[in-house]
Amino acid sequence: MSAKNIQFTKTEIKILKYIFKHYKDRHNARQLARLLSLNHAHVNKLCNLLNQKNLLLKEEIGNSIYYKFDYDNEMALKFIEYLLSLELKEFPKWLFVLLHSLNKFKKHIKFGCVFGSSIKNSKYNDIDVLLMYDKKKSADVSKIKKEIRKSELVEKPIRYVEITEKDVQKSREEKVFYSIFSENLIFHNPSKYVGVIKCLI
8 A cells, every 4th residue: 555545535434344344245336335325436436446555356257346355465454453443433322321331341352342223223122242252251241241230321231142262163154143243333352353354254
């Protein structure tokens, strides 16, 4: 990535993060425009720019051009890791209290994210949280879950999905697992998330 290519628009970042997280899917400009509610011609232009910046790979299949993240490019991985570290600022305001409570887990987990309807809509019934940690940390994690529940600061019930790194490989083909890992907001350790995604490719 040359110095002249280091500037990025918000839309470029939106496209890049979407493609990175949806690591199983093939993406062309028309599909991305529909999924992200963007103009097709503009998406096409930006995907080409991201390809020129060595962040996306381009593949021609028939009359269509598909894009995927360059998971073998260390600079690209470092850049997406930085972008994902900013997701804390993207949490909707109705989850601010939750975010404060989830900070208690950080010393004991390897990775954490929020997924499901609560990250998209303020009218949700419960909150889905993924926690990745070693089994030896189970007691600490359980204690914090109990503290959060007793505090009653988070009004809606929290549903936890708890996994180890080994569980990732076991669950890699499951649709629910892919949904969690592709549609989320990260509250702890984007570096681990990037490493896990790279191992799943």
